[in-house]
Amino acid sequence: MSTDWYLQDVRYFSGYENSEISEAFGSFDEFLAQSPETYKVFINDKLVEKTIIIQSESDYNKRRILFKKDDVLWGDLITHDNEKWLVTERPFFNKIHSKSKMALCTNVLSFEVDGEREIVGWTDFNQPIYSDEPNIVTIEFPCVVEDASDLKSNNEEEVNLPNGDMALIISYTDSEQITEDREFSMFNQTYRISGIDKSKTKDSLGVLKLVVKRVQSN
Template sequence: MIEGKPVSAVVTQGKTSSDKSVLLQPDSIATIGSVVEINSNSYIMTDFKFEGINEIYPTGTLKICNSLFPIQTNETRVLLRDEFGIVVTDERGRPVYTTEIVAITTPCIVQSRYSFTSSEKQITLPDGRIEIVIKYTVSENLREGYEFEMYGENYMIANIDPTGVIDSKGILVISAERKV
């Protein structure tokens, strides 16, 4: 499934156990950043070829998601209720509203090492830092200084790299550092 829609595709193993390649049917729609479900595992499409030789059968490169990142959606206006579930009213009998922030999680790729694509060498990120790759999303909490919990530790977003986003599609690379 790509973005929750069933798709027929040929899936092959990539260079490592966490990578896969997917050969899609000609009418399939996918982009870099698409979330792909294969055998109850989530993957993020990190590369997508759909021009030239791949124009007939688009080809994508997938990397397995190893965690979930908390995304804050818009505030929702809801009726304020008391402990018995009865709607609270003001002195004129009008219902009282409150705002509620809805939080969801999105599959992400978390790594503590950075790979160079031209050579398979990896460098370790400084101690206490992680790199998170997520599908491009607009959210209030995707900003520098936002604190979140992952792997039982508290982290703070240090930087967000939007260079993998074109026309509101793609991936965001978030650099985070552990809070002491």
């Protein structure tokens, strides 16, 4: 069975569309079961496995993926071969299977914040007594890193950014850590979030592109 068949747009013009689509669903299940490009992956660190097709692209850090409808969502993090991959394109369902693209997360955006202190006892009035020791919690966002040369504006013109600046692509989040002017460390340098592009998000799905600037040391 030809792999290329699954990459074509599906068009039906007769009165037997439902029958044809039903048969095509079965064919895709067969393809998933037999293809050498089939992999078992985990989505967003959940313990339930999903079966998807992963195909190479000219860019080694990017892959095309085929999967059953709603098995993978826009902005999901896929664990494949012990690496994190970010679903960067909104999935398209062609009435047989969904397809999208994913990119390798080459770094992790992390912040250390104060977490809840440990409860070490209770008062006579049943109120908690908290430890005096601070509880530092690390919040992590696996990210795709793009340097300034990869950035383009909405009209496909190159964006001029100072040397050392870059963009980070992360899963959609409403975390209070992802705000403009927030500083963080990466590559042994300090960076500041200077812009947040939400154009590739919808209904709390998708990806955020963070434009980050290197903070010059005094």
